Amino acid sequence: MIITAKFDYLVKQHKKKIYNYALYMMKNQMDAEDVTQEVLIRTWQNINKFNFYAAKGWMMRTTHNLCIDYLRKHKKKNYSEVELVEDYRTEIADQDLESNPGKMADKIITDETIKSAIENLPEKIKSPFVLYELQEFKYKEISKILDIPLNTVRVNILRARKQLQKELKNYADERIK
Amino acid sequence: MRTIKSTFLLFTFLLANVFAQSTDVTNEPGYVNFGDLTEFEKSTGVTEVILDEELLSVLAEISTEEDPNVMEILKGLKLVRANVFEVNENNKSELEAKVNNLDSKLMSSSWKRIVKTRSDDEIANIYIKQNNNKQIVGLVVTSVGDDDEAAFVNIVGTIDLATIGKLGKQFNIPHLDGVNHQKDKSDED
Amino acid sequence: MQMKESNKLDNKLINKIIKVAYGDADIFSWVYIRLKSLTNKEVKLILEEYRQTANVVHKLKQEDIPEHINERIKSVTGITDKSESLFASFSYRIFSFFGSKAIPAAVIGILIIVIVSIFIFKEPSPPHKYSKAEIELAQRQFQKSLAIVGSAFQKAEKRFSDEILKNQINKNLNRGYYLVNNILIGG
Numbered sequence: 001m002i003i004t005a006k007f008d009y010l011v012k013q014h015k016k017k018i019y020n021y022a023l024y025m026m027k028n029q030m031d032a033e034d035v036t037q038e039v040l041i042r043t044w045q046n047i048n049k050f051n052f053y054a055a056k057g058w059m060m061r062t063t064h065n066l067c068i069d070y071l072r073k074h075k076k077k078n079y080s081e082v083e084l085v086e087d088y089r090t091e092i093a094d095q096d097l098e099s100n101p102g103k104m105a106d107k108i109i110t111d112e113t114i115k116s117a118i119e120n121l122p123e124k125i126k127s128p129f130v131l132y133e134l135q136e137f138k139y140k141e142i143s144k145i146l147d148i149p150l151n152t153v154r155v156n157i158l159r160a161r162k163q164l165q166k167e168l169k170n171y172a173d174e175r176i177k
Numbered sequence: 178m179r180t181i182k183s184t185f186l187l188f189t190f191l192l193a194n195v196f197a198q199s200t201d202v203t204n205e206p207g208y209v210n211f212g213d214l215t216e217f218e219k220s221t222g223v224t225e226v227i228l229d230e231e232l233l234s235v236l237a238e239i240s241t242e243e244d245p246n247v248m249e250i251l252k253g254l255k256l257v258r259a260n261v262f263e264v265n266e267n268n269k270s271e272l273e274a275k276v277n278n279l280d281s282k283l284m285s286s287s288w289k290r291i292v293k294t295r296s297d298d299e300i301a302n303i304y305i306k307q308n309n310n311k312q313i314v315g316l317v318v319t320s321v322g323d324d325d326e327a328a329f330v331n332i333v334g335t336i337d338l339a340t341i342g343k344l345g346k347q348f349n350i351p352h353l354d355g356v357n358h359q360k361d362k363s364d365e366d
Numbered sequence: 367m368q369m370k371e372s373n374k375l376d377n378k379l380i381n382k383i384i385k386v387a388y389g390d391a392d393i394f395s396w397v398y399i400r401l402k403s404l405t406n407k408e409v410k411l412i413l414e415e416y417r418q419t420a421n422v423v424h425k426l427k428q429e430d431i432p433e434h435i436n437e438r439i440k441s442v443t444g445i446t447d448k449s450e451s452l453f454a455s456f457s458y459r460i461f462s463f464f465g466s467k468a469i470p471a472a473v474i475g476i477l478i479i480v481i482v483s484i485f486i487f488k489e490p491s492p493p494h495k496y497s498k499a500e501i502e503l504a505q506r507q508f509q510k511s512l513a514i515v516g517s518a519f520q521k522a523e524k525r526f527s528d529e530i531l532k533n534q535i536n537k538n539l540n541r542g543y544y545l546v547n548n549i550l551i552g553g
Contacts, residue, residue, distance in 0.1 A: 037438055111426065134426060
């Protein structure tokens, strides 16, 4: 009973993080779903092997490792840009934007552009960036998840920020042209 | 992290003890888990009795004035549990199987069967659990009867069979005098 | 040499600007960069660019997990919505609440609970007050339970006296009654 409750709670707490991290890493929904499913099944199989405090880190570490394994085994071309646009449609809750289609279009492009730019970051700096900026993990947690030194986490996040800015600037320059 | 772990364990231990107070009786040697009886609860005549230590002590206080014998029985008890079911064609074989399963379970876990009766129409078994001082600390009765009733009774606590005998007449319980008398006769023979 | 040093400084400054833009700079860097941006247009521009990006990044919405994944997990683990115990889930959430907060707050919370638990130990809870009807019902139930016990003894006694003693066949049952009479009852 408590095991079921533990698993149920862990899934509810972390499934979104797992899925979204996998989406950024795998760059397509199908593979991200496969990874997510595998992580949750492994969590169930190992539910007694980790304590409550270690659960979050264990699940994300498993997600990251599975993503790396998948990427190594199945080297696919990035065919999913169109798919990404459909999947990553941003819901606009802001009424001001809804009444201003031009502004709305800009916002959609910006969100999707940024997501695409994040996806295109090199894996080494993308992982800590996604975990820190989007999943709100702390440096120490990221260090354990990715099994890299704390300072490397800080440096890679900084590099990712710079790289992202560079990509967006290139995109903006192209749009102006 | 270690601090959290140790304080959390301490907290859980203390909290478990706090909650455990109300379910202490299940750890008593005289307690028996009858298992899942829900399938028999579908029939119409179902009685469930659960009298915990607190309620039994209230009954003991009341009985002091009315009947000291009842008070004597009650004061050592921690739990009286009874599940009574109506026996019909559909459930009789399952009930008998349940009685037999419980018999195996109790006989393999240091309970002593002191009465076993079996006929075409009825089964009745009585088991006792004794502590190191030979005191009876648990009593179980399982019966499937010709009166269309099946019963599973568990009494936990210090039990005095002799006092139960004294109460025989009051609640239609046999005094066991007849047995003593017969025993004396057989001795003489 | 001087060029390298100025580049190094620039990099250091840019790193500080990025940290301020993304909101994880220390207070001293924040104040320094904010003051610098008032007097240095380039610093201000870089700060604004990074801040815009940071705002969008931090507001990116997380995708919901597809429903068929939930169904698949349920089919693999055998867990249904009903199998979650309310108490277990609630207690697990309480534990997780303490686990997810800052360590000092968690330790203080636990200490309070420990102290309260000790008080619970020391002071017994007041007895439940039963109504007259409850007590009468309990009396009847107790009598019923004893009657069942008695009925079992009665059946055994009847068979013993009518069938077994007459025939003097079943020595095991005799032994049982010997046990009951002599050892248990002390007859």
